[in-house]
Amino acid sequence: MRPSDIVRVAFVAALVTWTLLPIVIAVLYSVAPESEYYSDKPIPTSFTLDHMRVLWNLGARDAIVNSIIVGIGTVALSFALGIPAGYALARYVFPGRDLVKLGIVATRMFPVIVIAVSLLKTFLRLGLNDTLPGLILAHTAMALPFVVLISSSVFAGIPRELEEAGYVFGLSSIGVFFRITLPLAAPSLAAAAMFTFLLSWNEVFIASALTLTNRTLPAFILTSALATPTDPIKFAAAVLMIIPALLFILIARRYLITMWAVGR
Amino acid sequence: MAPAGREWVKPALLMAPAILYLTIFIVYPIIDTIIIAFFPEGRFSTESLEYLLYSPLSKFWDAIKFTLILAALVVPIETVLALIATLVLLQPFKGRDTAVYILSIPIAISDVAAGLIWYSMLTSKGFVNKVLIELGVIDSPIYFFGYEFRDRALLAIVLAEVWRSMAIVFIIIFAGAQLIHRELFEAADVFGASFWVKLRHILLPMIKPSIQAALIIRTLFAFQVFAVVWILAGRDIPVLAGEAYYNLVEIHRFDVAALYALIIAILSMTTGFLYLRMLRARHLEV
Numbered sequence: 001m002r003p004s005d006i007v008r009v010a011f012v013a014a015l016v017t018w019t020l021l022p023i024v025i026a027v028l029y030s031v032a033p034e035s036e037y038y039s040d041k042p043i044p045t046s047f048t049l050d051h052m053r054v055l056w057n058l059g060a061r062d063a064i065v066n067s068i069i070v071g072i073g074t075v076a077l078s079f080a081l082g083i084p085a086g087y088a089l090a091r092y093v094f095p096g097r098d099l100v101k102l103g104i105v106a107t108r109m110f111p112v113i114v115i116a117v118s119l120l121k122t123f124l125r126l127g128l129n130d131t132l133p134g135l136i137l138a139h140t141a142m143a144l145p146f147v148v149l150i151s152s153s154v155f156a157g158i159p160r161e162l163e164e165a166g167y168v169f170g171l172s173s174i175g176v177f178f179r180i181t182l183p184l185a186a187p188s189l190a191a192a193a194m195f196t197f198l199l200s201w202n203e204v205f206i207a208s209a210l211t212l213t214n215r216t217l218p219a220f221i222l223t224s225a226l227a228t229p230t231d232p233i234k235f236a237a238a239v240l241m242i243i244p245a246l247l248f249i250l251i252a253r254r255y256l257i258t259m260w261a262v263g264r
Numbered sequence: 265m266a267p268a269g270r271e272w273v274k275p276a277l278l279m280a281p282a283i284l285y286l287t288i289f290i291v292y293p294i295i296d297t298i299i300i301a302f303f304p305e306g307r308f309s310t311e312s313l314e315y316l317l318y319s320p321l322s323k324f325w326d327a328i329k330f331t332l333i334l335a336a337l338v339v340p341i342e343t344v345l346a347l348i349a350t351l352v353l354l355q356p357f358k359g360r361d362t363a364v365y366i367l368s369i370p371i372a373i374s375d376v377a378a379g380l381i382w383y384s385m386l387t388s389k390g391f392v393n394k395v396l397i398e399l400g401v402i403d404s405p406i407y408f409f410g411y412e413f414r415d416r417a418l419l420a421i422v423l424a425e426v427w428r429s430m431a432i433v434f435i436i437i438f439a440g441a442q443l444i445h446r447e448l449f450e451a452a453d454v455f456g457a458s459f460w461v462k463l464r465h466i467l468l469p470m471i472k473p474s475i476q477a478a479l480i481i482r483t484l485f486a487f488q489v490f491a492v493v494w495i496l497a498g499r500d501i502p503v504l505a506g507e508a509y510y511n512l513v514e515i516h517r518f519d520v521a522a523l524y525a526l527i528i529a530i531l532s533m534t535t536g537f538l539y540l541r542m543l544r545a546r547h548l549e550v
Contacts, residue, residue, distance in 0.1 A: 004459070011352040015345075016366050022427065023369070025391045026381040042394040085282035092275035100279065107290045109481075111488050111532055113508050114525040117300060118293035121518060141289035148282055195372075202374030204491050205505065209512055218376045218491070226495065231387060238380035245372035253365045257439045 023242065030235035037232050051236040055225060058233075060240060063220035066132060067201055070216055073136035074200040075193050078143040079151075083189075086151030087177070091160075101149075108145035115141060116209045123210060130212045138210060139200040147196060150259065154188040155181065191255035194248050201244055217241060294529070301522035312519035323502035327524075331503045333418070334493075335486035338425045343479065345426065346433035350441050350471070351463070364438065371431035379495030382424035383409075409496065417497040424492045429485070433478040440474025441467065480539045484532045504528050 029037055030051055032044030088094075089101060119138050120129060128134035158181055166176040182189075204218035211219055217240065225237040249256070301312050316324045353364055370378065385391050386408045393405040408416045444467070452462050490505035499510060508524035511517040 008352045008357075011348060012363050015349050015352070016363055018427070019367055019369060019431075021391075022381045022385050026384040029384045029391075038389055040394055040397060042391055042398055081282045081285050084278040088275035088278035092271070092278075094272040094275045097275075100283070104282075104286070107286050109484055109532065109536060110290060110294070111484075111505075111525065111528045113488060113490075113505055114297050114529050115290060115293040117508070117512055117518060117522045117525050118296035119289075120512065121296070121300060122293075137289065141286070144282060144285060198372050202372075202376070204374065204376050205509060208509070218374055221376055221380075222491065222494065231383070231389065234380050235384045238377045238384070241377035241380075242373050245374070245377070246369065248372045249365060249369050253368070256365070256368050256371075256435060257442060 026235045026238050029232055030239045032232060034230065034232060051230070051232040052240075054228075054230075055233050055236045055240070058228075059215070059220055059224055060217065060237070063215050063217040064240065066211075066214055067216040067218075069132050070135050070139060070207075071197040071200040073132070074139040074143055075196045077136060077140045078147045078196055079189075079193065081140070082144050082147030083151050085148045087155050087181075089148065089152040090155035101152075104145045104148050108149065112142050112203075113205055116206045119206070120209050129210055130214055132214055135207060135210050135214075135216065138206045139203060142203065142206070143196045143199050146199065147192065150192045150195075151185075151189060154185050154192070157188075158184050188255055188259070191252040191259060194252050195259070198244060198248055202241075297522045297525055300518055301526055304519050312517075312523045315517070315520055316523055322520075323499065323507060327502040327504050327507045328527075330418075330493075330501050331487060331489065331505075334421065334425065334489055334503065335483060337422050338429065338489075339479065339482050339486055341422070342426045342430040342433050342482070343475070345430050346437050346478070347475075349430075349434050350438045351467070353438065354441055354467075367434055368431050370428050371435060373428060375428060375489075375491035376495065378424050378428035379492040382420060382427065382492075383496060386420050386423075411500045414497070414500055417501055420496050421493055421501065424496065425486075425489065428492065429482060433482055436478040436481070437471055437474045440471045440477075444470045476539070480536060483535050483539070487528050487531050487535070504531075 028044055031047050031049065033046050033048045033050070036044040036046055085104075089097065115138065119134075123129040123131075123134045128137070162180055162184065163176050166180045167173075171179060201216075202218060203216075204222055207216045207219040208222055215223065221234075221237045221241065225234060228234065302308055302310070304311065316322050349367055353360055353367075373381075383390070386393075388405040388407055393402075396402045397405065406416070407413045408420045410417075448466050448470075449462060452466060457465075488505050489503055490509060493501055493503050494506055494509070499506060504524055504527060508521045508528070511524065512521035
């Protein structure tokens, strides 16, 4: 090994440890018996699901169900609205196209906190506060710019010749989209859908502002789980939060780099 | 007929639902927020502003201060770390892809989870304290949390924020670096270029757009820092988004919450504008 290789290996090892160690510790401490956590042993050796069980009964179960409903609803609504727009941006040249794209980038950059105040006030008036549909509407506002931009770059990456072949064989433009374009785009769009789900799953500010009894998981953690005096219960909450994140990296890892390489 | 023409009816119809939605749920709330902050009873009022600036209950100046301090610490540190990560991971080696995926994990992890994860590292019974005591470096734990340890809580927040958001910077820069053709480096090798020459004259110029994009995104999001601070320090370390949350959710001062939201928005827009101006200026020089 050359000296430069040793330096490289050391750096890589340090960066990987820096990323993984806190996750491993949080997971280990979340399943350690209380007595062991409050002892001086850095690495616990016993296993218990007590903290998970307490958290579960405290309301994590309902919160997870709510989070899943809101996440799926957000993916469905933002894809229904965003896919056609993304396709139009990728395939058509029309006046004001760049302006529209810039506007969508701007809405994506805009702090979601701004919409939380106004939405809470409006939802209180309409009786949509503390409801899951209300939260789906809010999360869709946050996710839609992302879905439009990412699907536009996915569609732009699909060769136009394949679509033209479809027209030659007599398909309508709707037929071409559903039988040629969409199947080709499906893997990348699935990765984007998972990430959209995570955007909703992870979002805490709007969720805590708009709900009171119908908490999503992060809102539940911020208000209830944080109030427990037992540290390992908090770590158990962190572990529940990161499970979908880890699954996402595991399943969609191949799309990670391409997803962020395009469109900027 | 192939949809390659310059027709505009179809794209307009395809775009309309999304644009309408964003108008109702983003553009209108922005206007509404201005109204909530300054026209609470239908008439212009500066009551929210006066509360923000002069009320003894308001933590506005601290919130501005800590938000800017955090952004000024977190964004440069994570950018340098992401650049180092890109450098050591650019050339393929066995296990490289796995390392890239591992470094990307925090991009999917929420700020709530990141705050709690670092709590498990740094609390008095946390991993860091236990290891330091086990090694005999310290006798009693170092306390990071609680009002009297505010400076250390700030350090804990910086660690958690860098840990959480370095991934997005890394992915953007690494993705940009992947687009550089290997031939460029091979040509440089042929001419005997050193590591530093390759870094200075090939890699950095080529990934400059990625670095700029990452910097813009991260700075704007740094102004919205909330959950990590809320979990690790509560209002002991006030930040703008935390004060917005407190006013909105805990004491229901909608006008003050709206004003905080507007301040974050103005801060973001100014920064975005300055970045774009700087980039364009440099672009014209070249």
